[in-house]
Amino acid sequence: MKVISTNVCNEPKTFIWNGAEEQTGIFKFPTSEKLFLTKSDVRKDTIINRVNHGGENKACYLFSAEQYPFWKEKYPKLDWNWGMFGENLTITGLDESKIRVGSIYKLGNALVQVSQPREPCYKLGIRFGTQQILKEFIDQNHPGTYVKITEEGEVSVGDELQLIQLSENTLTVQEFYQLMFMKEKPKELLHRFMENPAVPQYKKDRMQKFLE
Numbered sequence: 001m002k003v004i005s006t007n008v009c010n011e012p013k014t015f016i017w018n019g020a021e022e023q024t025g026i027f028k029f030p031t032s033e034k035l036f037l038t039k040s041d042v043r044k045d046t047i048i049n050r051v052n053h054g055g056e057n058k059a060c061y062l063f064s065a066e067q068y069p070f071w072k073e074k075y076p077k078l079d080w081n082w083g084m085f086g087e088n089l090t091i092t093g094l095d096e097s098k099i100r101v102g103s104i105y106k107l108g109n110a111l112v113q114v115s116q117p118r119e120p121c122y123k124l125g126i127r128f129g130t131q132q133i134l135k136e137f138i139d140q141n142h143p144g145t146y147v148k149i150t151e152e153g154e155v156s157v158g159d160e161l162q163l164i165q166l167s168e169n170t171l172t173v174q175e176f177y178q179l180m181f182m183k184e185k186p187k188e189l190l191h192r193f194m195e196n197p198a199v200p201q202y203k204k205d206r207m208q209k210f211l212e
Contacts, residue, residue: 007083063087063144102167102198110153
């Protein structure tokens, strides 16, 4: 897995939603600068809503370059560039069905831990010009992943994700993502989810009722 683009939002974009003016930092574009990953965010990136973005478990968002052809074919009229999904890092070879939640990677001179998949919200629809992409994004089942920054540092184009520590818990990012949207939640998958120490506690709290 290798970084092919580093992306940031230099200034927020204003839009109207349900009659009210809002702002978003999802309009990210490639930058030639290295990105500095802090414990809570990517330095110099724009984050508007820190309740749902940034923070310990969502400090940096990674998305697969291999997913771009599918979406380009689906939305050919958009002005395509890396960063279209709001990702800070566009990565080649990123496969959510193989990446385990809790695994630790060296990325540039930072250390990152896989924390959780990205859940689409209406602001992705703002970027794509239609809210129908939310269901399409869920159905496509390749959400990318957020990472927790365990050791701050810089990352640049060409840096590779080097596995440092494989999570003993086998829960993958894709399984995490699927579990959130399943009506019937398999008990075995639920148990692996609940037992994974890297899964954010608030996510576990929401799933607890399905075990009872």
